[in-house]
Amino acid sequence: MEENHLFPVFFKLHRLQVLVVGGGNIGLEKANAMLENCPQANVTIVSMDFLPELTSLTHQYPNITLVQKSFSCGDLLGKDLVIAATNDRELNYHVWETAKCSKVLINVADTPDLCDFYLGSIVRKGNLKIAISTNGKSPTVAKRLKQVLQEAIPDTIDEVLNKLSLIRDKLTGDFSAKVKKLNSLTDVLVKSERDPL
Ligand SMILES: C[C@@]1(CC(=O)O)C2=NC(=C\c3[nH]c(c(CCC(=O)O)c3CC(=O)O)Cc3[nH]c(c(CC(=O)O)c3CCC(=O)O)/C=C3\N/C(=C\2)[C@@H](CCC(=O)O)[C@]3(C)CC(=O)O)/[C@H]1CCC(=O)O
Numbered sequence: 001m002e003e004n005h006l007f008p009v010f011f012k013l014h015r016l017q018v019l020v021v022g023g024g025n026i027g028l029e030k031a032n033a034m035l036e037n038c039p040q041a042n043v044t045i046v047s048m049d050f051l052p053e054l055t056s057l058t059h060q061y062p063n064i065t066l067v068q069k070s071f072s073c074g075d076l077l078g079k080d081l082v083i084a085a086t087n088d089r090e091l092n093y094h095v096w097e098t099a100k101c102s103k104v105l106i107n108v109a110d111t112p113d114l115c116d117f118y119l120g121s122i123v124r125k126g127n128l129k130i131a132i133s134t135n136g137k138s139p140t141v142a143k144r145l146k147q148v149l150q151e152a153i154p155d156t157i158d159e160v161l162n163k164l165s166l167i168r169d170k171l172t173g174d175f176s177a178k179v180k181k182l183n184s185l186t187d188v189l190v191k192s193e194r195d196p197l
C-alpha cells in the first residue's frame with residue numbers, strides 16, 4: 001500500500017493570520033470552509049476580482065478582508081498560513097516560492113505536491129470535529145464519507161462530551177487514577193452488545 005504520511009492537527013484560526021490568493025470558486029470554497037468552522041478566523045483575500053459570494057461573506061464575518069490587486073510578495077507579511085488559489089499555475093508557484101522564503105505554511109490548490117497541508121472534509125457534531133483526508137486521492141470520497149459519518153453519529157454525542165467534561169473537571173487524585181476512571185466510565189462506548197466481556 002502507498003504510504004500516508006499526513007499528520008492531522010486542528011488549528012485555532014482566530015489566533016492566526018490567513019492569506020488566500022485568488023477570489024474565484026476555489027478561493028470562495030476554502031474561505032467558506034475556514035469561516036464556517038471558525039467565524040472569527042482572520043482571512044485576507046488578495047485577488048484581481050472577487051465572486052459576489054465573497055463580497056457577501058464580508059457582511060457576515062467581521063474578520064475577512066478583500067484586497068483587490070495583483071499578488072505581490074508584501075502580501076505575505078505577518079501571515080501564518082497561505083492558500084494559493086488563482087487560475088494561474090505559474091503565479092501559484094511564485095506564491096509558493098515566496099511563502100517558502102518567509103517560512104509560512106502554504107496550500108497550493110492546483111498542486112498537491114507543493115502543499116504543506118491539505119484541508120480536510122469536516123464532520124461536525126457540537127464539540128466533536130472529525131477531519132477526513134484521502135491522502136489527496138479523492139476529495140469526492142472524503143466528502144461522501146463526511147456525509148455518511150454526519151448521519152451515523154448521533155447528535156447526543158455532544159451531551160456525552162459535555163457530561164464527561166464536567167466529570168473530568170471534578171475528578172480528583174493523580175493523573176493515572178483520573179485516566180482509569182474516565183476509561184471505565186466510557187467503556188460502554190466501545191463495547192458491543194454482543195461482546196460477552
Ligand atoms: C476535502 C476538501 C476540503 C476543502 O476544500 O475544504 C478538499 N477538496 C474538496 C472538494 C473537491 N475538490 C475537488 C473536487 C472535484 C472532484 C474530485 O477531484 O474529486 C471536489 C469535490 C466537490 O467539490 O464536490 C477537486 C480537486 N481537489 C484537489 C485538486 C488538485 C489535485 O488533486 O491535483 C482537485 C482537482 C482540480 C482540477 O481537476 O482542476 C486538491 C485537494 N482537495 C483537497 C480537499 C485536498 C485533499 C483532501 C484529501 O486528502 O482528501 C487537496 C489535495 C488540497 C486542498 O485543496 O487542500 C473538499 C471537500 C468538501 C466537503 O467536505 O464538502
Ligand SMILES: NC(=O)c1ccc[n+]([C@@H]2O[C@H](COP(=O)([O-])OP(=O)(O)OC[C@H]3O[C@@H](n4cnc5c(N)ncnc54)[C@H](O)[C@@H]3O)[C@@H](O)[C@H]2O)c1
Pocket residue numbers: 021022023024025026027046047048049050051069070071085086087088091108109110139
Ligand atoms: N484544491 C481544490 O480543492 C481544487 C478544486 C478544483 C480546482 N482547483 C484548482 O484551483 C485553481 C483555481 O480555480 P478557480 O475555479 O477558483 O478559478 P477562478 O478562475 O474561479 O478564480 C481564479 C482567481 O484568481 C484570481 N487571480 C488571477 N491572477 C491573479 C493575480 N495575479 N493576483 C491575484 N489574483 C489573481 C482571479 O482574479 C480569480 O478571482 C485552478 O487551478 C483549479 O485547477 C483546486
